[in-house]
Amino acid sequence: MSTLPAPDAPSPAAGPSVVVRTVPIDADHPLLAYLPAGLPHDELLSWVRRGEGLVGWGAALTFEAAGEGRFREAEAWWGELTRRAVVRDDVHRAGSGLVCFGSFPFASDSAEQARLVVPSTIVGRRDGHTWLTTVSLEPQLSILEDPSVAGDPEPPVDVAFADGAVSPADYAHAVAEAVQRIAAGEVDKVVLARDLVATASAPIDPRWLLRRLAERYENTWVFSVAGLVGATPELLVRRDKGLITSRVLAGTIRRTGDDAKDLALAASLARSSKDLEEHEYAVRSVAEALAPHCSSMNVPEAPFVLHLPNVMHLATDVAAVSADDASSLTLAAALHPSAAVGGTPTARAVELIAELEHMDRGRYAGPVGWMDAHGDGAWGIALRSGALDPQDSSQITLYAGCGIVAGSDPESEVAESDAKLVPMRDALTSR
Numbered sequence: 539m540s541t542l543p544a545p546d547a548p549s550p551a552a553g554p555s556v557v558v559r560t561v562p563i564d565a566d567h568p569l570l571a572y573l574p575a576g577l578p579h580d581e582l583l584s585w586v587r588r589g590e591g592l593v594g595w596g597a598a599l600t601f602e603a604a605g606e607g608r609f610r611e612a613e614a615w616w617g618e619l620t621r622r623a624v625v626r627d628d629v630h631r632a633g634s635g636l637v638c639f640g641s642f643p644f645a646s647d648s649a650e651q652a653r654l655v656v657p658s659t660i661v662g663r664r665d666g667h668t669w670l671t672t673v674s675l676e677p678q679l680s681i682l683e684d685p686s687v688a689g690d691p692e693p694p695v696d697v698a699f700a701d702g703a704v705s706p707a708d709y710a711h712a713v714a715e716a717v718q719r720i721a722a723g724e725v726d727k728v729v730l731a732r733d734l735v736a737t738a739s740a741p742i743d744p745r746w747l748l749r750r751l752a753e754r755y756e757n758t759w760v761f762s763v764a765g766l767v768g769a770t771p772e773l774l775v776r777r778d779k780g781l782i783t784s785r786v787l788a789g790t791i792r793r794t795g796d797d798a799k800d801l802a803l804a805a806s807l808a809r810s811s812k813d814l815e816e817h818e819y820a821v822r823s824v825a826e827a828l829a830p831h832c833s834s835m836n837v838p839e840a841p842f843v844l845h846l847p848n849v850m851h852l853a854t855d856v857a858a859v860s861a862d863d864a865s866s867l868t869l870a871a872a873l874h875p876s877a878a879v880g881g882t883p884t885a886r887a888v889e890l891i892a893e894l895e896h897m898d899r900g901r902y903a904g905p906v907g908w909m910d911a912h913g914d915g916a917w918g919i920a921l922r923s924g925a926l927d928p929q930d931s932s933q934i935t936l937y938a939g940c941g942i943v944a945g946s947d948p949e950s951e952v953a954e955s956d957a958k959l960v961p962m963r964d965a966l967t968s969r
């Protein structure tokens with residue numbers, strides 16, 4: 539590595555600041571192949587879809603926050619850091635220059651912290667262009683050689699699954715109770731979740747999980763942030779210059795593996811009044827939360843059916859034009875929790891989740907993604923995911939939830955939650 543003197547290096551007395559260098563590189567390996575072996579799992583970062591996105595490693599800086607103010611505090615920290623950063627960016631794309639990855643707890647009273655991580659190295663790819671960013675606390679700019687491809691990760695060993703805080707029977711019970719509360723008029727929809735604990739006989743390499751998820755679930759964003767790993771099909775919000783997009787999902791049917799049957803099921807999903815109702819709540823909650831920040835918005839009248847290998851969802855892609863300078867994280871905070879993970883009306887549904895679920899969701903179902911120094915970025919909802927135990931990385935807790943409405947049946951919701959656990963279960967057990 540060689541170094542260049544940094545222009546206008548900030549004075550050390552003013553607090554932490556970073557020196558950032560982005561250069562285009564000639565690199566055509568899959569992004570996930572660059573994640574190095576041997577790092578702690580919370581220093582492996584990913585936001586990848588169909589070969590494009592960002593991977594990062596190392597932790598130049600991290601920020602943690604908890605409680606109601608977690609989004610605001612994270613935004614303030616990021617604003618301060620980006621103002622003080624010294625950046626030389628030869629690429630000038632969304633995701634080049636200074637970038638943080640982040641993940642936020644679902645609930646403001648979670649025992650988990652929100653995390654922002656600024657990796658020390660980032661490889662990004664978009665529209666066929668690849669770049670390398672290095673972030674340093676030293677007042678010098680680094681010129682790195684092209685990143686090297688890491689060796690293949692080993693699969694998890696002897697994985698066993700056990701009930702977590704909410705067993706399938708507890709879950710069925712909670713769903714039945716929720717259906718009664720809906721009938722009594724307390725809420726229109728509430729999303730209830732359960733967990734499953736996977737234990738291996740050796741530390742689990744997140745790089746293995748990411749590669750398996752990316753191979754099989756190309757319609758998802760494959761993420762890893764501070765030990766939370768998954769493949770979410772749901773984009774809470776993306777801001778790219780003035781354009782805002784969101785992919786809203788709600789309404790699910792399990793796949794059978796038989797293509798003809800699945801096509802018939804997709805047609806029945808698109809006509810199912812229970813699923814259309816569940817979906818409508820989710821779309822409305824997203825449109826209402828985005829409206830104050832947008833000058834125009836396109837919300838398609840009817841959803842399409844999104845096909846994943848394990849399930850199919852009703853999906854709506856919302857597109858809007860930004861009317862203010864709200865960052866992607868501000869927008870994610872305004873959207874969270876959408877009715878896809880909370881319910882309708884939001885505040886009462888969130889109370890009901892706390893009352894009926896008996897589980898700290900941690901960062902499951904919270905926003906997960908990345909943001910650059912201009913506030914552009916992408917935040918998904920952390921679904922189809924698992925949280926590696928920070929003390930013991932041979933253990934990972936998987937989560938899945940279902941939207942409960944008046945017509946929901948407890949046993950079907952248990953089966954649907956099982957189907958939503960499949961991507962992570964398969965990634966942990968496949969060779």
Ligand SMILES: C=C(O[C@H]1C=CC=C(C(=O)O)[C@@H]1O)C(=O)O
Pocket residue numbers: 729731772787788789790851877878879921922937938939940941942958
């Ligand atoms: C809460 C989850 O999924 C949400 C997203 C899509 C479809 C959903 C549903 O049909 O219930 C859920 O609202 C989860 O996967 O844990």
